[in-house]
Amino acid sequence: GAGVSQSPSNKVTEKGKDVELRCDPISGHTALYWYRQSLGQGLEFLIYFQGNSAPDKSGLPSDRFSAERTGGSVSTLTIQRTQQEDSAVYLCASSLQGMMFFGEGSRLTVL
């Protein structure tokens, strides 16, 4: 596609449920990033992929968070046993040669 595509755009879930957020990067972009944007805060780095491997996952806040990337393309961020503090906008970005492009985000609300 022309840009970074994320789905779902909005997700409301109950506390304790698992959620999956999907990111489809720009074709040919080898690097992919996940960030979290909480209300009134900046962007918090979660994880970075180069191809299918994740050399930097230092930002994942707990072992309830995991991510994978397959075929050097689509990535899925999974949050298990969601908590209310997980409510945020999850942004995905892909980059090539230092230029980073963001999707519109997935807004997660945990009730």
Place this chain on the structure above:
Amino acid sequence: AQSVTQLGSHVSVSEGALVLLRCNYSSSVPPYLFWYVQYPNQGLQLLLKYTSAATLVKGINGFEAEFKKSETSFHLTKPSAHMSDAAEYFCAVRTRGGNEKLTFGTGTRLTIIP
């Protein structure tokens, strides 16, 4: 570790007035610096970036920023604000030679007063 500090979480300017959004960086070596804009319910869009060529960088929508090593600053300016500039602005830093991960400031919400 590298970081950026954005002074002022909210800035209001009158339409037609100068826009000045402040960003200071902390890095042991001159980094790459970026400004992004986020309009409501949208992703981030790159405004401009500094990568060590000219210290005055021009971006889209009439914005520019000047890299000042002596002040460790990369402030964003626009001579004349337009109503459409109302958005949230993020300064970001990336280490040279490292992975392309950006570290973002906490953002400045710009309001334009008619």
